[in-house]
Amino acid sequence: MTLAAPGVPTGAPGAYRTEPLATTPGLGGLYARGAASSGTIAARRVLPGETPEPALPAVALRVEDVPTGPEVAARLAAYQRLVGERVGDALPAGFLHVLAFPVATALMVRGDFPLPLLGMVHVANAVTLARPVALGQLLTVDAWAQDLRPHRRGVTVDLVTEVRADGEGAYRGVSTYLARGVSLEATGTDGAEGTAGAHDAQEPAGSRPGFVPPLPTGRWRLPAGTGRAYAAVSGDRNPIHLSALSAKAFGFPRAVAHGMYTAARALAEVGTARGAAYDWTVRFAHPVLLPGTVDVAITPAADGAGDGHEYVGWDAWRARRHFAGTVVPR
Amino acid sequence: MATTPEPASSRSEDAGASGGAAGVPRTRDAVIVGGNRIPFARAGGKYAAASNQDMFTAALEGLVARFGLQGERLGEVVGGAVLKHSRDFNLVRESVLGSSLSPQTPAYDLQQACATGLEAVVSVANKIRLGQVESGIAGGADTVSDAPIAVSEGLRRVLLEASHARSTKARVAAFAKLRPRDLAPLSPSTDEPRTGLSMGEHQAITTARWGITREAQDAVALASHRNLAAAWDSGFFDDLVTPFRGLTRDQNLRPDSSAEKLASLRPVFGARLEGTEPSMTAGNSTPLTDGASAVLLASRAWAAERHLPVLARVVDAETAAVDYVHGHEGLLMAPAHAVPRLLARHGLGLGDFDLYEIHEAFASTVLTTLAAWEDADYCREELGLDGPLGSIDRDRLNVNGSSVAAGHPFAATGGRIVATAAKLAAARAAETGRTARALVSVCAAGGLGVAAIIESAAPGTEA
Numbered sequence: 001m002t003l004a005a006p007g008v009p010t011g012a013p014g015a016y017r018t019e020p021l022a023t024t025p026g027l028g029g030l031y032a033r034g035a036a037s038s039g040t041i042a043a044r045r046v047l048p049g050e051t052p053e054p055a056l057p058a059v060a061l062r063v064e065d066v067p068t069g070p071e072v073a074a075r076l077a078a079y080q081r082l083v084g085e086r087v088g089d090a091l092p093a094g095f096l097h098v099l100a101f102p103v104a105t106a107l108m109v110r111g112d113f114p115l116p117l118l119g120m121v122h123v124a125n126a127v128t129l130a131r132p133v134a135l136g137q138l139l140t141v142d143a144w145a146q147d148l149r150p151h152r153r154g155v156t157v158d159l160v161t162e163v164r165a166d167g168e169g170a171y172r173g174v175s176t177y178l179a180r181g182v183s184l185e186a187t188g189t190d191g192a193e194g195t196a197g198a199h200d201a202q203e204p205a206g207s208r209p210g211f212v213p214p215l216p217t218g219r220w221r222l223p224a225g226t227g228r229a230y231a232a233v234s235g236d237r238n239p240i241h242l243s244a245l246s247a248k249a250f251g252f253p254r255a256v257a258h259g260m261y262t263a264a265r266a267l268a269e270v271g272t273a274r275g276a277a278y279d280w281t282v283r284f285a286h287p288v289l290l291p292g293t294v295d296v297a298i299t300p301a302a303d304g305a306g307d308g309h310e311y312v313g314w315d316a317w318r319a320r321r322h323f324a325g326t327v328v329p330r
Numbered sequence: 331m332a333t334t335p336e337p338a339s340s341r342s343e344d345a346g347a348s349g350g351a352a353g354v355p356r357t358r359d360a361v362i363v364g365g366n367r368i369p370f371a372r373a374g375g376k377y378a379a380a381s382n383q384d385m386f387t388a389a390l391e392g393l394v395a396r397f398g399l400q401g402e403r404l405g406e407v408v409g410g411a412v413l414k415h416s417r418d419f420n421l422v423r424e425s426v427l428g429s430s431l432s433p434q435t436p437a438y439d440l441q442q443a444c445a446t447g448l449e450a451v452v453s454v455a456n457k458i459r460l461g462q463v464e465s466g467i468a469g470g471a472d473t474v475s476d477a478p479i480a481v482s483e484g485l486r487r488v489l490l491e492a493s494h495a496r497s498t499k500a501r502v503a504a505f506a507k508l509r510p511r512d513l514a515p516l517s518p519s520t521d522e523p524r525t526g527l528s529m530g531e532h533q534a535i536t537t538a539r540w541g542i543t544r545e546a547q548d549a550v551a552l553a554s555h556r557n558l559a560a561a562w563d564s565g566f567f568d569d570l571v572t573p574f575r576g577l578t579r580d581q582n583l584r585p586d587s588s589a590e591k592l593a594s595l596r597p598v599f600g601a602r603l604e605g606t607e608p609s610m611t612a613g614n615s616t617p618l619t620d621g622a623s624a625v626l627l628a629s630r631a632w633a634a635e636r637h638l639p640v641l642a643r644v645v646d647a648e649t650a651a652v653d654y655v656h657g658h659e660g661l662l663m664a665p666a667h668a669v670p671r672l673l674a675r676h677g678l679g680l681g682d683f684d685l686y687e688i689h690e691a692f693a694s695t696v697l698t699t700l701a702a703w704e705d706a707d708y709c710r711e712e713l714g715l716d717g718p719l720g721s722i723d724r725d726r727l728n729v730n731g732s733s734v735a736a737g738h739p740f741a742a743t744g745g746r747i748v749a750t751a752a753k754l755a756a757a758r759a760a761e762t763g764r765t766a767r768a769l770v771s772v773c774a775a776g777g778l779g780v781a782a783i784i785e786s787a788a789p790g791t792e793a
Contacts, residue, residue: 213604215535217657218525225511269524271655295602299656309656316602 008130009162009169012060012144021063024099024141025106027235034109034117054114054184056157060144061107066099068135076135079233083261084268089136093129093280094264096171098234100161103143104175108159113145115157115179118250122259123156124176127280130169130330137165154180211321213314216295218269220313222257224291230261257288262323266311269298273309275329282325286315294322301326353675354646359630360455361640361787365749366393367623368574369581370737371475376577377620378475382411382418385574385622386425386471389745392572393467393624394430397638403432405463408450409470409624410441412740415478421471444691445649445774446470447623447744448782454627455644464632468748470741471622484512522775524655529662529775530692534600534610536660537694540701544609548592550693551614551734558731559585566730570749582617582737614693619737623745625752640787642752642768647782648672654777659712662695664779665771666702670713672781680720684758685768687751689743690732695773730754744772744780751784759786 012018068076068091079095080087091099108117133139140163147158156178163171227241239246240256247255263282267274274280288294295316301308308328314321368388371377377385386409394400409422418424423437442449447470454466481489485508492504520529527535537547561567562579597608599615626638633640650668652659665688673680680703688696702708703719713719730750733743751768758766766786773779 215538215603215657216527216531217655219521219527219531221526269655297657300658319604 008128008172009142009164010172011162012142012160013058013146016058016060016144018060018062018142021061021103021106024063024066024102027102027105028237030102030105030109031117031238034105037109037111037113037117054148054155054182056114056145056148057107057110057112059107059110059112060142061103062143063103063141066139066141068099068133068137068139073135075233082229082233083264085264089134090276091133091135092264092267093127093171093173093278094260094267096129096133096163097125097127097161097173097175097260097264098236099139100141100143100163100171100173101234101236103141104159104161107143107145114148115155115177115182120177120179122175122284123178124283125173125260125263125281126176127171127173128330129171129277129280131165132276133163133165133170140164140167148184150184151178154178154182155184211314211319213295213316213319214297214299214312216316217298218296219316220262220265220294220296222288222290222292222294224255226257226261226290227255230258234258234260236260252287253289255290257290257292259284259287259323262288262294262313263325266296266298266313266323266325267327269296270309270311270327273300273307273329274327277330279328279330280325281327282323284323285321288313288315288322301328357459358461359643359787360458360627361630361633361643362748362752362784363626363628363633363638364393364397364641365570365623365625365745365752366390366396367469367571367742367746367749368392368621369571369577369579370619370621370739370742370746371575371577371581372737373474373618373620375475375581375620376575377473380473380575380620381476382414382421382471382473382622383425383428385473385620385742386411386421386469386624387428388572388574389469389471389622389624389742390425390429390431390467393626395572396569397626398636399626400430401432402465403434405436405457405466406454407431407435407437407467407469408440408454409437409468409745410439410446410450410741411470411472412441412443412446413472413474413477414439414441441741442649442780443774443776443778444689444738444740444743445772445778445780446741447746448647448748448770448772448780449649449744451625451627451644451744451748452647452649452780452782455647458627458629459644461629465626465628467624467626469622469624469745470743472739472741473620474618474739475620482512482514484509488512520775522654522661525661527661528599530599530610530615532654532661533692533694533698534603534608535657536663536698537609537692538600538603538606539660540698542609542694542697542701544593544597544607544611544614546697547609547614547693548589548611550690550696551592552587552589554690554693554728554731554733554735555584555587556731557729558583558735561730566753570753580736582619583731583735587613610692610694614734616691616733616738619739621737621739621742621746623742623749625745625748641756642784643787645767645783645785646672646675647780648675649778649780651779652777659777660698661775661777662691662773662779663698663702664777665689665773665781666699666779667713668779668781669703669769669771670709670715670719672783673719676783678783680722680769682767683722683769684726684766685729685751685754686722686727687732687747687768687770688728689738689747689772690728690734691738691773693734696727696732699771699773747772748782748784755784755786 298311312324450468495501595611599610600608709715771781
C-alpha cells in the first residue's frame, strides 16, 4: 500500500498519459462491462501461450468539472446521515471516495486492465484529505492504477484517485485490491479462479491468530438493509452487498457490508478531533455479514504521540477482526 | 459525626444564609420541607396503564395533601420524564393543572436523563436562594410500561414530506417512497445514541476496568434490599409515600433476598468482553420501573408562615460530564468528578458526611465510584487531586436502600433520594443535636452526573 505523500496531488507516474472522460461514468454499466471483461481475462488465462505478463495501463483517466451543486446536496445529506457524519456542506473524505470511485472503476474495466473486476477484494484504503471540500466546488477527478505487486494469494494493485477542488489539490485516495489466484509470472494456468472473494479470501491481517479484542467503545447493530442503504448513497451496487441471494452467488453466506461504509462510520465517530484535514486509513479483514453486530473500539492512538485516533471493529462473539485503521489530523 | 468539626458553611449562618465558604456566594437558604412519591412498580406491573402525567399528578397530589397546599400558588413546579412523548411537551404544567394547586402555579419541564429529578431540585433551590421564588416543587416521573412508541425514520420523513406537499400528486409521490420496513415501530432503548452500547454494557466495561467482583456487587444489592425493607418496616416511608393503583410498597423490593439467591443469577451484561468474567446480573442491576416523586422546597420564611416543617437545606450542587465516547472514562463515572469539585468549593473532605446517597444505577456503579476515589493515580490524573479523595464509612451509605431494591423510574429517582436524605439528616440531627450532612450523587446517561450537599436545618437554626 502506497501511503499518500504529504503533497496532494502527487499526480500520476511520469510515463502515464492523461485520457479525458466526458463525465463520471455510471457504475451500473461499468459492472456489466467488468463482468464481461472478467470473463475474457479468465478465458485468456486458461489458454496456454496467450498470457502475457500482466501490466497496468499507463493511463490516468480524468473527469473535469464534476459538479457538487444542488444535484449532489440531497445525496450528500443522505450519506452523512447514514454514516453518522454531521449533516452540512462539507464533503467528508468518504464521500469524495464515493464520487471518485466510478472513475477508478472505469479504469479497471478497460480492455487493457490485466485483472478481473469481479473477484477483486478491497483489502486496504488510505486517504488524505489535504483541505476541506464543500458543496458548490467544481471537482477534477484523476484515477490510475499503479504498483502491481505479488501477494501470497495473488497480486495486489493500487487504484489511486486524486481530486482537485476549484483547481486546488484536495484529496488523494489509494485503494488496494487483491486479485486472488493471479500470478505475476506468465504461467496463467493455476486455475484458482478468484470468484468473488469468498470470506476466506481476505487479507491475512484479520485471520491472524491471537487477535484479542480491546474493551469496546461502541456497538454497531447493522440491519440486513445496510448494504442496500450504502449502495443507494454511494452508487456501489456490487451484488455481494445487496441481498443474501445475490451474495450467495459470489460465495458469501449472506450479504456483506461495504468495507468503505464501516470505515466511513469509524471516521465519522472520531468526530471533531480529526480536524478539517486528515489522513484516514483502513485495512479490511473478515467481511461484515448482514445483518450483523460489530463491536468497535475507537480510541486516541495508543502511542500518545499526535492527536490521532485508531479504530478496530470485530465480531464480538467470535473475536474476529473485521477492519482496523487510523484517523490522524494533518 | 461526633468527630467532625462544625462545617465551614454552618459557621457563617449569622444571616440565616447558605454559603460562606470560599467561592460560594452567600444567599438565603432553600429548605426541604418534605417529599412524596408513589411506590415504584416493576415494568408492566401495577402501573402498566398509568401515564407519566397520571403518576406525577398523583405524586403532586399526595404532597399537596400532606402539607395543605390546596389552592396555593407556588413559585413553580419543575420536573420531567426521560421517556416522554412529544405531545407531553408541558408534562409538568399539565400535571399542575390536574392537581389541587392553584392553576396560577407556573411549571416547566426539565430533562437530564437519570439526573432529571436531582437537577430539578437544584434548579428550584437556586431560584429560592436568589429570591426569585418563595416555594417550589421539584420531581419527575417515568414509565417504561407506557413508553412512547416512535415511527421509523423512513416513515417519519415520508409523513413530513407528505404534510409539506402542496398537491395530491406530491403527497402520493411522498408515500410512494414508503417501504415495508419503514412501518416497523421503534421502541425507546437504553442504548447510548453515540456508542450503541446499552447502559449495562457500558457499566460492564467500567466494572471490568476497575476489577469489581461479583461478590462485592451482590453484597451491595443485598444491603440495598435489606436496608429498604427495614426502612419500610420501621415506617420511615409513611410520610414520604402515597399508595397508588393498589401498590403500597415498592414492587421490586425483595426482603427475603439472600446472598445465595443473588449468586445463582446469570450475568446479563459484559458477556462478550474478552478476558473478563461477567458479573452484572439482574439481581445487582436496577430493574426498569415505573414511578413518580416530588419534593417541596421553600424559603425559611415561607415555610415558617405556614407552620411547615423544615428537614434540611440544599447547600450546593455540582454537575459534571465525562468523555466516555471513546472510552476515556466510564459512562456513569461523572459523579466521581462532580463530588471532589463540590467538596473543594466547601473545604470539605469525603469523610465529612453523616450520610451518603449514591444512586445505584447498578451495584457496580457505586463500587467503581468508591474505588475511583480511593485510587491515587486516578485521583491525580483524572480528578486533578494531590492524592486519593478518600474512603467512606460504608455503614453510612444508602442506609435506607437505594435503586437496586427500590427500582429506578429515571426522572423519579432524584426526588426519592433527596426526600430520603433530607429526612435522614433531620433525624440524625435531632438524635445528635448537631448538624447532619448528606452527600447525594446521581449518575446519568450521556456521561452526566449530579452531586449535591444536603444539610439538616431545623427551623430553629434560622437567625
